[in-house]
Amino acid sequence: TGVCVTCASHVCYMCVTGVCEEVCSRAQINSCSDCIRTGPFCAWCQQLNFTKAGEQEAVRCDTVAKLRTRGCNGEDIITVINHRTVVKDQPLSQTFDQKEKEPVQLRPQEIRLKLRPGLPVSFSVHFKQVQGYPVDLYYLMDLSFSMNDDLQNVKKLGNQLFTALEAITQHGRIGFGAFVDKTVLPFTNTNPQKLQKPCDNSLVACQAAFGYRHVLSLTQSKEQFRIEVDKQHISGNLDSPEGSLDAMMQATVCGDRIGWRNSSTRLLVLTTDAGFHMAGDGKLAGILEPNDERCHLHNNLYTSSSNTDYPSVGQLALQLEKQNIQPIFAVTDEVYDIYQLSKMIPKSVVGRLSADSSNVVKLITDAYNIRLSLSSKVTLTHGPLPENVQVTYSPKCDDPGPSGGSTGVCNGVQQGKEITFEVQVVSSSCLSSPQTFSISPLGIKDSLTVTVESDCDCKCHDKLQGALHPHCSFQGTVECGMCRCTEGFLGQFCNCSSDRRAQTESCRRDNGTECEGRGTCVCGRCQCHSKPSGTFYHGAFCECDDEQCDYHLNELCAGKGKCHCGKCQCNPGYEGDACQCAVSRESCTRNGAECNGRGTCKCNACECDSGYLPPLCLLCPSCPDPCNAKLSCVECLAFDVGPFKKNCSVACSSVSHQKVTHLGNARHCELKDSEGCWVRYRLQQLVGRDRYSADVLEQRDCPPSLVAIVAASVASVALVGILLLLLVKLLLYMRDLKEFRRFENEKKKSRWAQADNPLFKNATTTVTNPTFTGE
Template sequence: MVAVVYIWILGLLIYPLSYGNKGIEDPTDICKHTLSCSECIKSHPSCVWCSAQSFTQGGESEGSRCATRLELIQRGCDEDHLMDPKGVVQILKDVPLSDNADEDMVTQLAPQKVYLKLRLGEKRTFQVRFKRAEGYPIDLYYLMDLSYSMKDDLENVKKLGSDIQEVLHNVTKSVRIGMNQDHIGWRNVTRLLVFASDDVFHMAGDGKLAGIYIPSDGHCHLNERGEYHNSNMFDYPSVGHLSQILTAANIQPIFAVTSNALPTYQGLSELIPKSAVGELTEDSSNVVNLISQAYNNLSSTVNLEHVNLPKGIHISYDSHCPDSTKEGQPNGQCSGVKINQMVDFNVTLWMDEKMCQDGLQSFKLRVLGFNEEINVDVETVCHCNCEDEEAFSSYCSGTAGNYSCGICSTVNSQRGPGRIHRHHSACWGRLPSSPKKLLGRCIGIYNLVHYEVKDVAVASAGCMNGTVACNGRGKCECGRCACNKHVHGLFCECDDASCERYEGQLCGGLSMGVCKCGTCECTSNYSGSACSCSLDTSTCITPEGICSGHGRCECNKCVCDQGYLNKLCSECPGCQTPCQKYSTCTECQAFSTGLLKDNCSLSCGHVIVTMLKASDWGGKEKEGWCQEKGEDSLITFHVTEDGELVHILVKEKQEIQDHTQQLILGLVLGIVFIGLLVIVLYRVTVEMFDRQEYSRFMKARSQEQWNDAQNPLYKSATTTVINPNFLQE
């Protein structure tokens, strides 16, 4: 309990010092949703705006100005009119790194100031360098548990104070050791806190055992004697609160604890950045070596982190350490860094797609345990360079026309002050004297009042291709069709989203085909109305040929001949095997026997039979050979189909031996033998069971013990009476 109170008091004393990537999207579809240059560049990093005059054609809305750079160039937009602002990184201050701490101004972290201009969704990276300077100053604050069990430790620490300072002098010439910040004054150097205890600590929530439920307020409540006087009012601080205070003050704690409390403080150290734990002997005699080892471990670990990162800005670190490289970390970290050894961190920033903010936003980067910081200023690209409006532009040919980024706009007083409506530039060439006629020509979405039918008819004539304006797929603006998304053409007659779908995608997806004007144009490997038929035949090929020679390959799938089954047409349950199919022809041609012996030449003219002698056969079985029963012999042959011809190799005639009688005799003898065997086994089993029962009976008889006893009702016929007078005689 005392241990945690001292940690808490220390924390209160030092307190005053104190895009992700989304799934891959097609930018071509995203860009078409925007109607201004600023909306275009904010929609996707690949979206570019064309500010050229008269860039849009019939059937195109102003949203077609926003597309990918390649698409706009292919459509004829000059490079000078492409609005594609890119992010920049500028190093504003970069003081060289120092080799030792003897210099007037020690620099271990560079650069010192960075400016970035970020476009939404675009990543920008800059490099941060760090090098440990030799002899960097140290301030050590020793905090001790003053419970009675630590009394002998306190005496040893008093004696070892000079030894601690001597050890730290081996690292740096500038060392200060103190016990209270307000009196010794922390310097802006490496700060070490050594906390010694032989017991575990308390944490937030333990105060409830004493009825204390008010959380720590983060302030120091010490009286004039240096005693904490609100112990019965505020609960213990939480581990997170303590970690926040130590990190904000750039203090690196070293927990020197005895073995019984070591596991607890090891868990605490994992929650506090740049902290170390060491095992303390019962009398604290090893505290000097413990501090030396802990400092070496802490100083060789470099943690780069960000402070006060503005909302909407994302950051990641790539750490290039002496022994490894780590990418995509939430903070930079390297271990085992030696003095005058440089480590590099690549810091990557990107903006949230919906967090476009004007003005500078700032945050800091720092290495835990060191007093240096990097100031980072971030500015967001939210507008195009062409958005400075040209009022009353001659291109717009009107007193109310403002020109910006290739499009004209006007302020419509009839819909409220300052409301801007955008019109296609073709509306602004020759303005009629009558506003009725002007607005009659623009009968699209910007009509504000009703006009005579004849004016409307004249204005809509340019949008008519039949009876429905713009085929019902767009709106008539200024006598021209402004088509809906995925629709184009002078009269919006082509719909690039009305093709057949395969597996939920138009024309099966971009890898299979594209939809153009309602028809799928398939790639070279696909065909069909929805590009769903693959021209590949790889899944139809078998060793026997396409679809095992019993079908055709359509859309990379086998269509089997009648009777054949499975994916490769290799099975035919109702079909004869080649052995069965050609056995009769083989028998009649080779041996002139069988069912076809009378018309063998007519029925088996396509079969060519070759006889094999026993010497050629060699007595070896061969794979794929058939054995069928003939009229009076067993026929062994091999079939090879060659188009319409069939080549058959036949082994010499093998006589069939009749083993019927032997089989019947053997079967009868077997039945008799099995019957006798069953009877014998039954009798043997019964005999063995009887012998066991008899043996058990005889054993029980031998263990019987009968006691002789006289019937108590029995009276003997003879009675003997003894006269006591005659006993002496």
């Protein structure tokens, strides 16, 4: 079996027994051109009679090795290779010479590639930064009131700036610009008096409020720089964030006003002690027009400051890259983190500015030199690529940096040292027309123009080209070994007339519909129809559809495989019906056993056999209790009793056991065996189906003999009788004692009845006879 692996060059190989070989997929091949477009290793055999009777012409398409194995002669094998032509390759310049129009720092300058789809081509790009290359440094300063002491220092630092620039290059120039903020509320006080003098301190010379002013174009004159900077005064505004991005955008796009040279390293130094307003903040002042990234300087003053919004960082980054300008943010500690924009603005550098800007010269020097890697780091990248074209870089230098698919990085590159990048270009499909893109180092104007076109057609050398050929029954011509029949004839050898059809039985699968209803039976072979999407059904009976596979996350075969004949053929490292699963056994495996031997691992999850439950195929709670199921084996193995006594080794081969003195507190089985004895044991399920290990308590609890039971019963009855008699005796005694005590109490009370009560009088009864007259 083989596994298809994709290498760094995007080319697929088949690994068989550890050896990688080229592969060629032959789906939907109807011509030599189809074969060439299928894969980078596909070749075409134009040899006549290469195919057998009834065999599809697609077998002509395969790798060169397999075609030769099938008997195709070497001169009849047609393939396409890449072609690389260097159109312009001027040598690299050694030093900068003002007499030269443009120094050369990158070679070659123009190259033309003719690519076969899927087959990569490599070439070398050389870069060397010219010694003494010109530097243009534009100093952009925040003139809000808090920068007053900084301005005084900058006025004194003119000579130092030029001295530092001369140490870098003999061809350096410096310019100067200033900014504050938009002159509208709520950014600036719009009171007419405040607009003319926005500073609070009346003793300080203060200039009128402004957004951005271009003060001095790039110049080599120290005196001119000193004079123009001396004229500058502080200004003011209301809020803390300033219009830094507005000023940087104008200094970038107004190249003719600033004086940027075509051949120079362009540095834009921004000094400030405040953050910046960005796109959207202008809405606070009712400014809804987005920044148009155009120059709006009139009399060196930014005139659209109050009409258009601030630019976004992305807009500024795009223009800086387009103009090859490298920004240096010299900012105070309070806003240092705010200006960490290197991810959005490539090659930008942030330095910590002292409170009075006294260290600005050292900061600029450090930023340009190796410490901040502005000039020592070379990043090679490309512009917008044509569709389906990919470019990768491999730096060949002493300190290669982290390189991705779209960049190549070399660190610690000194001026005058040549470095090389290996560039690889591959086109995944045929291009309709030649396409062009550029490769250049970031911040450097030099570039390499690459023109890419596709080579997707075969150049066959057929004999009797264009004439009716006997191989085609004189009813067609030969093109790349295949017959192209004249009108009225069909078939592999043009031997079938179009007005009569061959028998259709061979076009029916299992006596079903002719060509599955997806094609036409011609000369006993199915010619499959195309689908609305433009693809074709295929197969001997047109039974295959390469768009009817399972989907995952709305992607056919999860985007990790190809659909072939209704089934996903997954890329290496993926599996599942829809190639939705990365190949892994981690969640299925414990102690080296996959699913405990009671299931199969699919998509990194166990599919358990009947009676077992995921995730690791353990016995399900509702399944029969293994304690009862394994009792007979336990008693025959451990105590040689029970129904399996005579056949224990065979009937209980799946159970292993050992006797132990105690079972601990873990859950265990406790059942009566066939002799009525209590057997205690603990079962552990082993890897595999119905395999257990039993720890059996070495002593059983068996019932005593009948005599002992009778004796114990009689003794128990006698004991109970005695206890009952004693209880009755005790109750009688307690009752007699109670009666005696009551008698004693009554006796004591009788003594009081013998005394005479002086207050007691007997009852008197008077009887009168009404008839007695007294006589």
